[in-house]
Amino acid sequence: xxxxxxxxxxxxxxxxxxxxxxxxxxxxxxxxxxxxxxxxxxxxxxxxxxxxxxxxxxxxxxxxxxxxxxxxxxxxxxxxxxxxxxxxxxxxxxxxxxxxxxxxxxxxxxxxxxxxxxxxxxxxxxxxxxxxxxxxxxxxxxxxxxxxxxxxxxxxxxxxxxxxxxxxxxxxxxxxxxxxxxxxxxxxxxxxxxxxxxxxxxxxxxxxxxxxxxxxxxxxxxxxxxxxxxxxxxxxxxxxxxxxxxxxxxxxxxxxxxxxxxxxxxxxxxxxxxxxxxxxxxxxxxxxxxxxxxxxxxxxxxxxxxxxxxxxxxxxxxxxxxxxxxxxxxxxxxxxxxxxxxxxxxxxxxxxxxxxxxxxxxxxxxxxxxxxxxxxxxxxxxxxxxxxxxxxxxxxxxxx
Numbered sequence: 285x286x287x288x289x290x291x292x293x294x295x296x297x298x299x300x301x302x303x304x305x306x307x308x309x310x311x312x313x314x315x316x317x318x319x320x321x322x323x324x325x326x327x328x329x330x331x332x333x334x335x336x337x338x339x340x341x342x343x344x345x346x347x348x349x350x351x352x353x354x355x356x357x358x359x360x361x362x363x364x365x366x367x368x369x370x371x372x373x374x375x376x377x378x379x380x381x382x383x384x385x386x387x388x389x390x391x392x393x394x395x396x397x398x399x400x401x402x403x404x405x406x407x408x409x410x411x412x413x414x415x416x417x418x419x420x421x422x423x424x425x426x427x428x429x430x431x432x433x434x435x436x437x438x439x440x441x442x443x444x445x446x447x448x449x450x451x452x453x454x455x456x457x458x459x460x461x462x463x464x465x466x467x468x469x470x471x472x473x474x475x476x477x478x479x480x481x482x483x484x485x486x487x488x489x490x491x492x493x494x495x496x497x498x499x500x501x502x503x504x505x506x507x508x509x510x511x512x513x514x515x516x517x518x519x520x521x522x523x524x525x526x527x528x529x530x531x532x533x534x535x536x537x538x539x540x541x542x543x544x545x546x547x548x549x550x551x552x553x554x555x556x557x558x559x560x561x562x563x564x565x566x567x568x569x570x571x572x573x574x575x576x577x578x579x580x581x582x583x584x585x586x587x588x589x590x591x592x593x594x595x596x597x598x599x600x601x602x603x604x605x606x607x608x609x610x611x612x613x614x615x616x617x618x619x620x621x622x623x624x625x626x627x628x629x630x631x632x633x634x635x636x637x638x639x640x641x642x643x644x645x646x647x648x649x650x651x652x653x654x655x656x657x658x659x660x661x662x663x664x665x666x667x668x669x670x671x672x673x674x675x676x677x678x679x680x681x682x683x684x
Contacts, residue, residue, distance in 0.1 A: 310435065
């Protein structure tokens with residue numbers, strides 16, 4: 285398409301890239317506004333501490349298993365169509381949340397919500413990976429990776445500040461309006477051409493190169509699972525004035541390390557940084573588990589953990605986009621989201637149950653152990669990437 289060819293010549297900051305950046309930012313801002321707020325609302329409706337985390341469990345199970353279908357669906361229909369339909373259906377789901385007065389309704393809608401959220405994420409990543417030229421992909425994906433952390437930083441802070449003033453129903457009405465705007469925004473993106481793999485007639489399976497990243501993200505998700513629903517609850521139990529401190533600093537850590545790497549560069553083979561970034565996330569998780577105190581512990585742990593965690597995600601998605609054939613890119617991205625979301629769901633359920641029986645710190649300590657188990661997979665991916673090339677250009681040509 286002539287419009288795509290002209291856009292590609294302008295480098296990274298094309299109109300489609302900026303639209304997708306803003307879209308992904310708002311997706312995460314809306315999603316992470318719900319993760320700490322809905323458990324608090326469920327507590328007001330009579331839920332126990334352990335039960336309050338089941339919303340995220342149901343949500344992430346829907347998102348994880350949905351990714352196995354929404355990823356290939358994007359390969360078949362095109363990411364633009366998937367993004368438009370999913371954003372429109374989410375308006376209905378969020379409006380329904382605002383009207384619910386019984387806890388079981390949240391658990392019933394959460395998996396459907398999760399499926400739609402998975403469609404938004406897989407299609408966004410696949411779409412942006414398709415519009416970035418290989419020589420711009422490392423820098424472009426790193427810049428695109430700032431959108432999610434920005435949303436994570438804003439969402440919990442806004443949600444926990446606005447909940448006492450607006451009430452739960454009005455907050456959900458505002459979120460529904462946000463997704464209505466997102467639906468219109470995606471309609472301005474150019475349609476996919478045949479070269480984008482949107483004309484396939486059947487679903488495809490992920491490429492074999494995704495299995496080590498899948499293992500790593502599953503373990504990362506297990507340890508991350510209790511953090512969104514329980515970090516704010518621990519902060520409230522400790523009497524902290526800033527309940528979203530961990531999640532906000534977690535997002536700032538992700539932004540900060542990307543800013544640092546934009547100055548120092550990621551080298552000619554960015555995925556080689558994967559073991560280091562996983563080690564940084566492990567240190568941050570250990571700070572949350574073992575550092576004394578309350579507010580200072582949440583601040584320090586959030587910054588360190590977020591820095592490592594965020595780059596693990598970015599490097600793995602960059603690796604998949606580089607190594608997967610174009611017609612299987614959506615399936616590969618979907619497999620990564622599946623692994624992380626199912627791990628997150630099981631972590632919120634299992635570690636949340638353990639927290640109720642013991643203490644919050646027990647769950648944080650379990651996360652440290654799970655990250656240590658993921659280190660062999662990170663080393664394997666970094667080692668094997670030395671011999672991997674993309675369909676159009678080797679990863680080594682990516683500029684620092």
